[in-house]
Amino acid sequence: MERFGLSKDIAALNTLLSALVKERSVELAQEAFLEFKESIPVNDHSFNILIHGWCKNRKMDVARSTMEEMERHGFRPDVFYLFG
Secondary structure, eight states: OGGGTOOSSHHHHHHHHHHHHHTTOHHHHHHHHHHHTTTSOOOHHHHHHHHHHHHHTTOHHHHHHHHHHHHHTTOOOOHHHHHO
């Protein structure tokens, strides 16, 4: 992110994840999430973006796995993102 002039924070990460999911590149979004989650504290919005992307791509098993990880981090899935 920094090489594109973006600050390395949660807003930039979520914007990146959202853009990748909208372009049907949820696999790349997942890679970015995994790469940055150690240095940027993710939030419920980060997880919801990924869950929505997996659902749009009909990868319900991966969506469920992401939801379980989300819950382990103390967050709850947002119905808007699941079905919005």
